[in-house]
Amino acid sequence: MDREQKAPQVIEFDIRGQLCPATLLIALKELNRCKEQLHNGKVQLAFKTDNRDATITIPEAAGNMGYGVEVRHVDDGYLVVIERGH
Amino acid sequence: MKLGEKLRDVVENLSGANESRRLVAENELLRERERQAHTYVRSKVNQLLRVMGTLPLRAEELDDKTLLDLDPIGIIADAFDQVLEHLNDTNDKLKLANDEIQAILTAANVGILVVDAEMKVQAFNPKLREMFLPAGMDVLGSTCSKVLCGQEIPPPDCTFAKIMACKIGLQRQEWALKGRNYDVAAAPIKNKFGEITHVVLVYNEVTDRKRMMESLQESEEMFRTLLDNSRDMVQGVTPDGMFLYVNRAWRQALGYGEDEIDRLSIHDIIHPDCREHCLGFFNTLMATGRGGEIDAVFVARDGTRLPVRGKISCSLKDGKPLVTCGIFHPAGETGKCME
Numbered sequence: 374m375d376r377e378q379k380a381p382q383v384i385e386f387d388i389r390g391q392l393c394p395a396t397l398l399i400a401l402k403e404l405n406r407c408k409e410q411l412h413n414g415k416v417q418l419a420f421k422t423d424n425r426d427a428t429i430t431i432p433e434a435a436g437n438m439g440y441g442v443e444v445r446h447v448d449d450g451y452l453v454v455i456e457r458g459h
Numbered sequence: 460m461k462l463g464e465k466l467r468d469v470v471e472n473l474s475g476a477n478e479s480r481r482l483v484a485e486n487e488l489l490r491e492r493e494r495q496a497h498t499y500v501r502s503k504v505n506q507l508l509r510v511m512g513t514l515p516l517r518a519e520e521l522d523d524k525t526l527l528d529l530d531p532i533g534i535i536a537d538a539f540d541q542v543l544e545h546l547n548d549t550n551d552k553l554k555l556a557n558d559e560i561q562a563i564l565t566a567a568n569v570g571i572l573v574v575d576a577e578m579k580v581q582a583f584n585p586k587l588r589e590m591f592l593p594a595g596m597d598v599l600g601s602t603c604s605k606v607l608c609g610q611e612i613p614p615p616d617c618t619f620a621k622i623m624a625c626k627i628g629l630q631r632q633e634w635a636l637k638g639r640n641y642d643v644a645a646a647p648i649k650n651k652f653g654e655i656t657h658v659v660l661v662y663n664e665v666t667d668r669k670r671m672m673e674s675l676q677e678s679e680e681m682f683r684t685l686l687d688n689s690r691d692m693v694q695g696v697t698p699d700g701m702f703l704y705v706n707r708a709w710r711q712a713l714g715y716g717e718d719e720i721d722r723l724s725i726h727d728i729i730h731p732d733c734r735e736h737c738l739g740f741f742n743t744l745m746a747t748g749r750g751g752e753i754d755a756v757f758v759a760r761d762g763t764r765l766p767v768r769g770k771i772s773c774s775l776k777d778g779k780p781l782v783t784c785g786i787f788h789p790a791g792e793t794g795k796c797m798e
Contacts, residue, residue: 394513395520398531401511405537430513438538439545458545 381456385419388427389450396420396427397434404435404455411440414457423450431455497523500532507535570641570662576655578602578619590662603660608636618645622658632665639666692767692787698745698780700725712789714760730756730764740771745780748773754790766790 386403388396400420410416420431428451432442439458444451471477504526505515521529564571570587574580580598591607592598598606604613613620618631628646635641641662648657686693692709696702702723710717713728729737733756740753750772757765769787773780 392517392520394508394511394516397508397511397513398529398534401538402529402534404541405534408541426514430511434511434513434538437545438541439548 379415381414381417383417383419383454385421387421389421389423391422391427392424393426393430396422396424397430400427400431400453400455401434404438404440411455411457417454417456420453420455421447421450422453425451427451428453497526500526504531504535507532507539511535511538570664572603572607572660572662574603574619574658574660576623576657578604578613580606581657587662590664618643618660619658621645622647623655626653626655633669639664640669641665690788692769692785694785694787696725696783696785698783700741703782709787712759712765713757714763719760728757730758732756741783744771744773744783748775748780750783755787757787 384403384407386399388399391399400418403418403420404411407416407418411418420427422428422431428444431453432444435442435455441456441458443454443456445454446452468477501516501518501523508515508531516526516531521531564582564584567584567586570590571584572580572587573582579600580603583592583598588594602611602613603619604610604617608614608617616634618629618634621629622645626647626649628644630645631643633640634643642665644661644663646659647655648659650656686706687708689706690708691706692712693704693706694702694709695704702720702725705715705720710720715723725737725741726734737753737755740751744750750770752768752770754766754768757767759765766789767787768790769785771783771785773783775781
């Protein structure tokens with residue numbers, strides 16, 4: 374029997390105004406805190422940032438931790454979306 | 460100690476000035492230790508941040524108090540824990556994939572050879588050893604031209620050299636080596652910069668197939684010669700009525716060139732007076748597979764009537780008609796058209 378997969382809850386963090394490496398530390402702290410929910414696909418973390426370095430450091434670190442990462446352009450910067458790895 | 464100094468010491472002890480100086484000195488020492496501890500923590504955090512691939516902390520971004528409150532070492536340690544967990548998972552998957560590849564290599568009934576960009580043998584499967592290598596000979600690290608072709612310099616038609624030049628996979632048919640023939644499929648493995656790091660070569664021995672094909676071609680040539688020298692008209696027709704083959708006597712009798720046969724159908728050469736009879740015979744043949752003798756009237760390319768008499772049989776494959784074979788000879792101007 375097919376079980377309907379619930380869409381993950383998106384938890385958004387506004388870290389605009391923060392620079393690297395503070396942005397990375399914040400992201401890592403949340404990735405550690407939400408590890409279980411991320412692994413079972415219940416949540417996605419979305420970090421809104423205006424720091425270009427963060428669009429490189431956060432995806433690279435999250436990728437090394439086995440998560441799937443997508444960086445989207447939004448009006449006032451970038452949205453780094455992290456979810457369960459594939 | 461002089462008397463005056465002793466008296467001043469007593470007075471300062473009584474007034475607490477000595478204790479105050481000691482405390483100030485101790486305080487300064489503690490502050491220095493705390494400053495050194497913060498410097499140490501900051502340097503270790505920066506070291507870990509470099510490992511994570513990011514910039515060092517800026518003092519204006521995180522003051523010493525915030526540094527301790529945020530606990531970056533704890534954050535990065537937990538992150539490393541996840542990185543290690545992921546690496547372990549990845550290693551497990553890689554091991555499984557490696558085991559699967561080894562099983563495939565072992566089970567494959569073709570020779571598989573992996574060489575690096577310098578043409579040196581990195582891996583091969585048991586079938587390749589069986590095909591090319593003496594038992595027990597250690598060839599890892601040797602060049603594949605030496606191992607397979609038996610020469611230091613690669614041959615002019617070297618498949619590896621072609622792959623390195625064109626950078627895409629290729630297939631070669633009936634590559635010959637030491638009197639045997641192989642179909643060779645080769646594919647490059649590239650790194651993230653698109654550079655070829657390895658080449659995988661797959662050898663499928665086709666010597667027996669090649670010999671069989673040559674034998675078949677010889678037989679076909681012999682039968683073609685026999686048929687072309689026959690006085691009878693011979694034709695092969697598909698179930699949909701198209702000609703697969705006609706011999707020279709057939710072409711000469713009906714006036715068609717060799718290049719016209721592909722476009723001809725059985726309907727083009729049966730005289731209208733005879734069509735119903737012949738098609739009935741043909742349909743019965745298709746339905747039952749049973750052939751027999753037939754009188755018919757053909758029409759030559761120039762419209763001339765050609766009464767013939769002959770025999771038609773049908774070859775079946777999986778119970779279905781594959782081709783009909785007819786052998787005819789002119790029957791004189793009887794005008795008959797009967798089974």
